[in-house]
Amino acid sequence: xxxxxxxxxxxxxxxxxxxxxxxxxxxxxxxxxxxxxxxxxxxxxxxxxxxxxxxxxxxxxxxxxxxxxxxxxxxxxxxxxxxxxxxxxxxxxxxxxxxxxxxxxxxxxxxxxxxxxxxxxxxxxxxxxxxxxxxxxxxxxxxxxxxxxxxxxxxxxxxxxxxxxxxxxxxxxxxxxxxxxxxxxxxxxxxxxxxxxxxxxxxxxxxxxxxxxxxxxxxxxxxxxxxxxxxxxxxxxxxxxxxxxxxxxxxxxxxxxxxxxxxxxxxxxxxxxxxxxxxxxxxxxxxxxxxxxxxxxxxxxxxxxxxxxxxxxxxxxxxxx
Numbered sequence: 001x002x003x004x005x006x007x008x009x010x011x012x013x014x015x016x017x018x019x020x021x022x023x024x025x026x027x028x029x030x031x032x033x034x035x036x037x038x039x040x041x042x043x044x045x046x047x048x049x050x051x052x053x054x055x056x057x058x059x060x061x062x063x064x065x066x067x068x069x070x071x072x073x074x075x076x077x078x079x080x081x082x083x084x085x086x087x088x089x090x091x092x093x094x095x096x097x098x099x100x101x102x103x104x105x106x107x108x109x110x111x112x113x114x115x116x117x118x119x120x121x122x123x124x125x126x127x128x129x130x131x132x133x134x135x136x137x138x139x140x141x142x143x144x145x146x147x148x149x150x151x152x153x154x155x156x157x158x159x160x161x162x163x164x165x166x167x168x169x170x171x172x173x174x175x176x177x178x179x180x181x182x183x184x185x186x187x188x189x190x191x192x193x194x195x196x197x198x199x200x201x202x203x204x205x206x207x208x209x210x211x212x213x214x215x216x217x218x219x220x221x222x223x224x225x226x227x228x229x230x231x232x233x234x235x236x237x238x239x240x241x242x243x244x245x246x247x248x249x250x251x252x253x254x255x256x257x258x259x260x261x262x263x264x265x266x267x268x269x270x271x272x273x274x275x276x277x278x279x280x281x282x283x284x285x286x287x288x289x290x291x292x293x294x295x296x297x298x299x300x301x302x303x304x305x306x307x308x309x310x311x312x313x314x315x316x317x318x319x320x321x
């Protein structure tokens with residue numbers, strides 16, 4: 001039976017995409033950087049304690065997490081390796097890195113999303129880290145709201161807090177985050193701040209981001225932003241903005257963390273496609289047309305109208321339910 005890729009492969013794929021294996025950080029630089037040391041230790045703990053995670057479950061990867069459970073549910077979920085059903089979790093908060101007490105909140109989620117029951121061994125993987133909070137609205141994480149912090153000034157080379165999401169073997173899946181429908185057959189990085197933006201970066205594969213006002217299709221290496229606001233401060237305002245190239249400085253910060261992950265993992269990295277992040281090329285990315293290219297294998301589950309012929313008009317009618 002085909003199974004979903006383990007977390008080590010997710011990390012390796014991101015690392016390969018950014019080319020960190022061609023420019024290695026010296027060992028003494030790692031030893032002198034307490035932030036990197038802590039990140040390496042935390043991710044190794046996650047690897048050791050969260051293997052064989054079942055579908056629709058969450059694993060306590062590394063301290064510190066704060067969890068609110070649904071009524072009448074009080075499972076043990078306070079130590080690395082503890083696992084609970086996702087339906088038991090009402091909200092989850094991973095705390096930011098703290099060098100004084102050796103904490104960096106990590107949670108691993110394995111979710112079905114909209115994958116059919118005929119693929120029981122495949123799951124959508126969420127890696128939640130840093131100062132990131134999630135409100136599990138639907139109970140199965142098909143619909144959720146989240147926000148993330150700005151990082152810690154003492155660890156300036158770490159990536160922004162957020163969520164890495166990967167679909168299994170490039171199977172297309174969809175879910176709704178902060179009222180935004182996200183369709184991916186790929187690996188993405190997400191972060192969101194109230195009354196600012198939800199930012200989604202495509203690391204590899206392809207993705208389509210939609211609101212009621214329009215949609216955008218991403219190329220690898222591109223980021224799209226959706227303005228957040230409304231009563232909850234994390235609801236979409238208008239259509240997704242035009243995709244832009246992901247900030248190289250932010251990519252470099254992600255390199256450092258992925259490099260630390262690679263040194264704590266024994267899996268061989270997978271090769272990811274070379275990014276084509278030119279928003280002025282074929283990926284025109286206007287508010288209603290996406291890029292009109294490179295999505296021939298899309299099979300939308302929202303309203304069933306996206307047949308992957310590159311003609312997705314992004315009418316915003318796909319609510320992802």
